[in-house]
Amino acid sequence: MTEELADMPLDEEFSPEDEASPETVPVPSALVGHLSETAVLLDVDGTLLDFAPTPREVWVPPGLAKTLGRLLERTNGALALVSGRSVNDLDLIFAPDVFPAVGGHGAEMRLDPHGDGDGAHALQLDKELKRRLAAIARLSPGILLEDKGYSLALHYRLAPHAERAIYEAVSLIRADLPDAPIEVLPGKQVCEIKLAGFTKATGVRELMKHPPFKGRKPFFIGDDVTDETVFAIMPELEGLAFSVGRRAKGVAGHFDAPSDVREFLAHLLDDEREIAAP
Structure with a gap:
């Protein structure tokens, strides 16, 4: 030092x-x-x-x-x-x-x-949007859902094989709601969706x-x-x-x-x- x-x-x-x-x-x-x-x-x-x-x-x-x-x-x-x-x-x-x-x-x-x-x-995520995002956890056992209020996180440390499917599902929701003010944060075996800003x-x-x-x-x-x-x-x-x-x-x-x-x-x-x- x-x-x-x-x-x-x-x-x-x-x-x-x-x-x-x-x-x-x-x-x-x-x-x-x-x-x-x-x-x-x-x-x-x-x-x-x-x-x-x-x-x-x-x-x-x-x-x-x-x-x-x-x-x-x-x-x-x-x-x-x-x-x-x-x-x-x-x-x-x-x-x-x-x-x-x-x-x-x-x-x-x-x-x-x-x-x-x-x-x-920050404002809370829209309830309907959160419901749709939360449903992604059903894609595979081992995907853990974490609701932080301001954001929603999908952890796949116990289901690493589900990574691609998770991000594809999030992309479909974003395409369906192009005006939704959200951002996707890729992390270490987690996909987090939060409000922009x-x-x-x-x-x-x-x-x-x-x-x-x-x-x-x-x-x-x-x-x-x-x-x-x-x-x-x-x-x-x-x-x-x-x-x-x-x-x-x-x-x-x-x-x-x-x-x-x-x-x-x-x-x-x-x-x-x-x-x-x-």
Whole structure:
């Protein structure tokens, strides 16, 4: 962790199967010279938490909540979870701990972990549209339906053979309803359909307008296609992006797995303690 941030090359996009790709990119401590001047923005599934067979089976490894709580304190509240999950779902996963959050791919925002939601609140998906999309889950056993209100997700981790059929069925519905203001988000063994007009990037932009995030230099860690909108806006916020499991285009580096991200976050606290020591 001695490499200077300014000298750190940007990663290029690559295929996960690229055998010549290097191991985890070391993250320089210069990235976070002072946590009091930094905003820590973190995706959850596939970034902080390892994937599980179903979304409800994810679990918070020992020590992670404590690390996040200490980072929240050291940044004076400028740590936020940025997730496709709803804020309520995040609270259930991390209970009894609560954190500032951008939820539902930018549909929700909560600045105060002990307060109500703030900022943007997207409309709910139309009930009839949701009913038609939900029927796609009947295509095969193992397709799991997740209704997030603002979006609907079809998980096929337990039915990978159904991927093509799912996307074809969604395409047919979109063709039948060409004026429906919806977007399709392909993810890691999930097809998510949400209302247009908001993304994780719009949520992060709004978040960074408010104290204690305002005026800080953010860094964001994410793993999925839906996180790429946030990767893209980090330069305009004078921040940096890091990807997990792959080297996404335009990021400053990558981590191999969520366990590496958790270790890095713990080291941030150790590094700052060493700097502060007499």
